[in-house]
Amino acid sequence: MTKPRSRRGGGRxxxxxxxxxxxxxxxxxxxxxxxxxxVSEELRRQIQAAVDELGYVPDPNARALASARAEVFGVLVPSLTNNVFAEVVRGIYDxxxxxxxxxxxxxxxxxxxxxxxxxxxxxSQRPAALIVAGIDQTPASRKLLESAGCPVVQVMETGPDPVDMMVGFSHLDGGRAASEHLIEAGYRRIGFIGARMDPRSQRRLAGYRAAMEAAGLFDPRLVTTTPVLSSVSLGREMFRDALAKVPTxxxxxxxxxxxxxxxxxxxxRASIAVPKTIGIVxxxxxxxxxxxxxxxxxIRTHRYEIGRRAVAMALAAIAGNRPEQRIVDLGFELKRRESTAR
Amino acid sequence: MTKPRSRRGGGRxxxxxxxxxxxxxxxxxxxxxxxxxxVSEELRRQIQAAVDELGYVPDPNARALASARAEVFGVLVPSLTNNVFAEVVRGIYDxxxxxxxxxxxxxxxxxxxxxxxxxxxxxSQRPAALIVAGIDQTPASRKLLESAGCPVVQVMETGPDPVDMMVGFSHLDGGRAASEHLIEAGYRRIGFIGARMDPRSQRRLAGYRAAMEAAGLFDPRLVTTTPVLSSVSLGREMFRDALAKVPTxxxxxxxxxxxxxxxxxxxxRASIAVPKTIGIVxxxxxxxxxxxxxxxxxIRTHRYEIGRRAVAMALAAIAGNRPEQRIVDLGFELKRRESTAR
DNA sequence: GCGGGAAATGGTAGCGCTACCAAATTGGCG
DNA sequence: CGCCAATTTGGTAGCGCTACCATTTCCCGC
Structure with missing residues (x-):
């Protein structure tokens, strides 16, 4: 059973x-x-039989080298543990x-x-497509994306100036909708608490500010932020800080x-009534x-769907029929619940 | 500025x-x-200068083809959104x-x-190493792992029969420790609630059962499980079912x-006092x-560390000094908190 | 001064696959 | 019946890199 095997390869x-x-x-x-x-049907059958019998699997490296194009999607996200990106990535994988x-x-x-x-x-791998989170790439990154020679989809956000395509929603509008909801519910001294203030969080904050200013309620002391990575325990601490700063x-x-x-x-823990004393969004x-x-x-966001759409758009572009709508806004949805039902 | 470029490649x-x-x-x-x-230091400098000037990045595909070995770690996990695996994966990436x-x-x-x-x-990519979650591979998968021709690390669990190396802990012991803690705290009608009963959850259940039987407290009606994917809302529903089944x-x-x-x-929501009426682990x-x-x-588990150790062991094996300890048990830690402080 | 070995460098021949073109075969139509 | 085009198949020449071996250079010790 000693098959003759090539000098280098592993005998596959x-x-x-x-x-x-x-x-x-x-x-x-x-x-x-x-x-x-x-290929004619007859040869196709013969070939398939040979493939099955030998257990042949094409070598993707050789294929990529010969065709100057790897069957790879490059995906860039800022975090793997943040559920939001995990969902986007799951949509892409699925x-x-x-x-x-x-x-x-x-x-x-x-x-x-x-x-x-x-x-x-x-x-360096000549990917078939690139999917990147966010729209705030550095100039160098943007240049790399533009010269990648493959479809590029920016996800999570929409903005005016796509490298190629975009799928997401407006974080500014989301922040505004959330804040307006609190205002309409009758809250007045509404704070903003934000951890890891990435560009998307910044825009949510901008939406908050816009809503508060429009209602004549804005006060910089109401804003509490930190660059630290977000977590539940951090939320607790920041809320205590915010309350200490603005007891009302x-x-x-x-x-x-x-x-x-x-x-x-x-x-x-502090026996503060929600939503009576404090409303939370x-x-x-x-x-x-x-x-x-x-x-x-x-604010319900459609993370999984963003991943799926990004792939669908990229695949369409690869197939040659680039979607005419290059910017897809999947929107968001305000879910009103007990925490603001005053 | 029109550089002569090879017939196929993209001109890189x-x-x-x-x-x-x-x-x-x-x-x-x-x-x-x-x-x-x-390489002599002089040539090294010259080469580095040329690399920098041209912006040369080696083509990983050509490299893999020529060396019959890709610089790729294959990582297989059952879920991307489950925080547990996200942490393991994060450890691997870091x-x-x-x-x-x-x-x-x-x-x-x-x-x-x-x-x-x-x-x-x-x-088919001839990876440098494989990291897979769990120890319950099918016979076919096991064969594939054994014939992969590279280091293999099974993570999350330890067991008696590694394909190659293992990093994890005993879910059975974890389940037992959690259950014994409840028993020691004075609880008697202790239920087990488990969603998505994968092999690891099965072993936690076995640990629960062992502890309960040793204390003469086991009753099959106390066990509520489902193959459905785990979620907070599912936890709520299952608890209601369990309580309906066993009001005590x-x-x-x-x-x-x-x-x-x-x-x-x-x-x-139901005004059930925790930990007085119900203890939770x-x-x-x-x-x-x-x-x-x-x-x-x-039960605190060391997910991130599992990812890091798996990589460390694989890298050591690639470098030729396979760790002598092929099975690494990182253990777990019972974190006693208010929900069981009766 | 010379043989021998270590260190540094290069040439050649692929790795496994596909782009490109050529050749062979078939079929349609005037 | 013959010509052209469409369809099907194959040969050749790489893709960009590294394994393997050959060559060159240099230094050491006797």
């Missing part, structure tokens, strides 16, 4: 082995695998699992420099649900918000 | 361009990049970010068949923290458990 079957066994040329095997309609495309996932840790480095690395606080808009949950728990609408007691008002 | 600089510019042979450039100590290795991440969706398929795909329930061990949180919220110890009100007792 190659396209030449399949071709020999099927009695055809190597190139015909290649075609049968990639564009079956261009949409790509049935395709021949692999995924190269990079974690930028919210760093522009790291993003540049990763784009450099990804670019009667509502909070949190830049995400983790923070909101921390606020809710602290209210319980979160952002993203994680599953737990509707289950919390009291349930927490939040 | 190749190793030959660098070699020409530096006035050396291509192979010397290759060596300077991979094993600098084997440990590998400074290395030349890329990561190929696959999502098995808790399916053995999908795992086999992905291992097949990953195998006075404690619950949940197979993870999402479920525990759902139970806690339902207790608030979770599993994994997410950040929020210590912030919850009341704070929730949980």
């Amino acid at each position: 079957p190659t396209i030449a082995d399949v071709a020999r066994k099927a009695g055809v040329g190597a190139i015909t095997v290649s075609r049968a695998l990639r564009e079956p309609e261009r 949409s790509l699992s049935a395709s021949p495309f692999r995924i190269q996932l990079g974690n930028t840790h919210y760093s522009g420099l790291e993003e540049e480095r990763l784009l450099q690395v990804f670019g 606080l009667d509502g909070v808009f949190c830049n995400n649900d983790d923070i909101a949950l921390g606020v809710l728990f602290e209210c319980h 979160g952002f993203n609408d994680l599953d737990m918000m509707q289950v919390a007691f009291p349930s927490v008002t939040s | 600089p190749t190793i030959a361009d660098v070699a020409r510019k530096a006035g050396v042979g291509a192979i010397t450039v290759s060596r300077a990049l991979r094993e600098p100590e084997r 440990s590998l970010s400074a290395s030349p290795f890329r990561i190929q991440l696959g999502n098995t969706h808790y399916s053995g068949l999908e795992e086999e398929r992905l291992l097949q795909v990953f195998g 329930l006075d404690g619950v061990f949940c197979n993870n923290d999402d479920i525990a949180l759902g139970v806690l919220f339902e207790c608030h 979770g599993f994994n110890d997410l950040d929020m458990m210590q912030v919850a009100f009341p704070s929730v007792t949980s």
